[in-house]
Amino acid sequence: MAGIVRCFVTLLIIVVLIPTSSGQLTADFYDKVCPQALPTVKSIVQRAIMSEPRMGASLLRLHFHDCFVNGCDGSDLLDDTANFIGEKTSIHNLNSLRGFDVVDEIKAAVNSACNGNVVSCADILAIAARDSINILGGPCYNVLLGRKDSLTASLADANADIPSPFSNFAGLLSNFQSHGLDLKDLIVLSGGHSIGLARCATFTPRIYNDTDINPSFATSLKNACPVNGDGNNTAPLDATTTIFDTVYFKGLTRQKGLLHSDQELFNGGNSQSANLVTYYSNNRAAFWEDFGYSMIKMGNLPPATSNGQVRLNCRKVN
Structure with a gap:
């Protein structure tokens, strides 16, 4: 019951503050055409997370990486074809982006529940990201729906548009601003690293070379990530990696950010950013509301083209 109340209060706040930027995304998009769509998604996400808690972070990341490459259009789900090389093999996604099998399961289930091909793959990513956050102890915010799926994908755009774990603060902020997001969005959305794991390849340079890192924290990671070791070994992004909380921000204030880009939010030379990190580390309610x-703001990023469809199979165009 507490979870239901928390979700209801969050919905009221966010509906007041955020208009639909596209004019077509609405919270009740599937209420009449398929009222079982959202409950079906949540039931499968719940089962997937119970089987593997890391999957919640993976589903959140699929949505983030989708939206940052030519808008929220399900493009990162597409397999390569004779006509294009997709986003799955980009430098930010290869051996890293995961959860495609869960998305396939969700798509098949909603097609069955809706008696047809009604729910877009892009919407599935948005719903699954929200449900993952809530199931792992975080807020329940109001997902806006009605997206179409792209007909193509771009390896080059995925390489260029997704923020790098090696970025400095200026690079991170510039990237977010190029997507219509601001400094506060950068800090808040980085808080998604409250859950999940990162591969050694993404942070080995930090634990051996950076000076703004807690020495004992760095030492604890070197056994799992030797200089010439397997870059696919993993470590948790914060100390409570299966709970959506503010421990991620607390870690940054103690020089325990796993990624170089994480620690830049606190030590990158921007006082507003550092102040927000400190603020959220001590204020869970504010973090949840702003997250x-x-x-929703990120989920409103429009597709690069209005030419879209509802894919029958999320991995390929109809």
Whole structure:
């Protein structure tokens, strides 16, 4: 019951503050055409997370990486074809982006529940990201729906548009601003690293070379990530990696950010950013409210083209 109340209160706040930027995304998009769509998604996400808690972070990341490459259009789900090389093999996604099998399961289930091909793959990513956050102890925010799926994908755009774990603060902020997001969105959405794991390849340079890192924290990671070791070994992004909380921000204030890009939010030379990190580290309610706001804002990023469809299979165009 507490979870239901928390979700209801969050919805009221966010609906007041955020208009639909596209004019076509609405919270009740499937209420009449398929009222079982959202409950079906949540039931499968719940089962997937119970089987493997890391999957919640993976589903959140699929949505983030989708939206940052030519808008929220399900493009990162497409397999390569004779006509294009997709986003799955980009430098930010190869051996890293995961959860495609869960998306396939969700798509098949909603097609069955809706008696047809009604729910877009892009919407599935947005719903699954929200449900993952909520199931792992975080807020329940109001997902806006009605997206279409892209007909193509771009390896080059995925390489260029997704923020790098090696970025400095200026690079991170510039990247977010190029997507219509601001400094606050950067801090809040980075808080998604409250859950999940990162591969050694993404942070080995930090634990051996950076000076703004807690020495004992760095030492604890070197056994799992030797200089010439397997870059696919993993470590948790924060100390409570299966709980959506503010421990991620607390870690940054103690020089325990796993990624170089994480620690830049606190030590990158921007006082507003550092102040927000400190603020959220001590204020869970504010973080949850602002996270929902920024997730909806990111989810409103429009596709690069209006030419879209509802894919029958998320891995390929109809």
